[in-house]
Amino acid sequence: MNYEEKYIYRCLQLAAFGGGHVAPNPMVGAVIVHNHRIIGEGFHHRYGEAHAEPNAILSVKDEALLQKSTLYVNLEPCSHVGKTQPCAHLIVDKKIPRVVIGTLDPNPKVSGKGIKILQNAGIKVVTNVLEDECRRLNKRFFALHNEHRPxxxxxxxxxxxxxxxxxxxxxxxPPLQISGQLAKQLTHKMRSENQAIMVSTNTAVLDNPSLITKHWPGKNPIRIILDRTGRIPEHYSVFNDLAETLIFTENPRKNTESTKYIYLHFDECMLNNLLQTLASRNIHSVLVEGGAQLLKNFIDAGLWDEALVEVSGQIIGRGVQAPSTGIVPDSSVIINNHLHLKYINRNKKFNTHSSV
Known part of the structure; x- marks a missing residue:
């Protein structure tokens, strides 16, 4: 790893601290280096608050050194006015002469424009340093903008x-208890890392889940429930005010402060239309926890990115058949005698025929 990569790697470490807090924004970290010494660091802490670049600039004790330094950042500095002022303009104002960027921003509002602002101001720009690692960290953000779905x-x-x-x-x-306590904690960690969680009608009715992060610190995900005919009783946990809930249905009820009903026609285009609606609401990631038919529908449609499967040593003989990805796992690990498999979908499709 050369010195440029070392500093971008540090940006990635910093950026990860924003996980679960900055969505739908990407996780971004920035490092300012003068004479091969880090003089400032920062990351994007929370959606709507300052971005990584201004936080790093503010951390520099001697502002005069900025004009002789290099700023490293894992994602292209923004160029549009949103919740905050454009970072590219701030870098120009501070006369930082050199910027190293991990990867370009896939957001069409930004892509290439931040770099152009810097270059037009005479700033030397280096791009695509640890690009794969930078894209991997923000895989949810890239899916939203590249594939127009979460x-x-x-x-x-x-x-x-x-x-x-x-x-x-x-x-x-009662449901069959398969997961151990540690696996349950890891599941709640996943909930905190993804912007939304989705279950089908049967899962909501039979399990009455709250779908929040009880066993891990972090923000509760948006609850997405597919309830075609409105079967879920209104006193069930998914309707409490601990998290926002979106009910997709052909039989909408009256909205409440925390629960919104969205009409969705449950036909062969249902999953595509659902994901397009979620993307339009700027939801960049969804954890799908069940039930079996809903998971199978996503797999059959090719509308999935990763699958995490826990396999216990239990043998029950008969029951609800688990779905299958149809591919070999990319990795596996044993935790408390349970096998944990990770699958990555590299053959994504964009049409679906499903029913839930």
């Missing part, structure tokens, strides 16, 4: 013989 993470636990649950007909039958 990043879709599928998650489920299954038994050794391939079942996701026992067969249940009402909420009086």
């Amino acid at each position: 990043f879709i993470l599928l998650k489920w636990a299954e038994t050794r013989d391939g079942f996701i649950d026992v067969i249940r007909h009402d909420a009086g039958t």
Whole structure:
């Protein structure tokens, strides 16, 4: 790793501190270097607050050194007025002579424009340093702008013989306990890292889940519920005010402060239309937790990015069949005698035929 990569890597470390707090913005870190010494650092802490570049600039004790320094940042500085002033203009105002950028911003409002502002001001710009790593950190943000849909993470636990649950007909039958306590904590960590969480009608009715981050510090995700006919009782946990809830249905009810009903026609284009609606609301990532049919629909449609599957040693003989990605896992790890598999979809499709 050369010195340019070392400083961009430090930007990535800083940027990660914003995880779960900056969505729908990307995670960004910035480092200011003078004579091979870091004199300032910063990252984007929270959506609507200052970006990484001004935070790094403010951390420099001797502002005069800025005119002899290099600013490193993992994502192209913004050039448009949003919640904050454009970072590219601030860099120009501070007369920083050189900027090293990990990757360009995929947002069409920004892409290439921030670099152009810097170059027009005579600033030397270096791009695409640790580009793959920079894109990977903000994979959710890139999915929203490159594919015009949220990043879709599928998650489920299954038994050794391939079942996701026992067969249940009402909420009086408890679900099969497959995941251990540590795995549950990791699931809640995933909830905090993704902007939204999605379940189907059956999961909401049979499990009455709250879908919040009880076992991990962080922001509760937006709850997305698919309820075609309005089967979910209004006193269920998904309707509490602990998180925003979006109910997609053909039978809308009256909106409340925390719950919004959105009409969705449940036809063969349902998943595509759903994801387009979520993208229009600037939701850049969705954790899909169930049920089995909904997970299968996403897989069959090719509308998923990653899948995390926990496999226990249990054998139950019969039950609800777990979905299958149809591909080999990219990685695996054993945690408390449970096998955890990670799948990455490299053959994404953009049309779907589904029913939930």
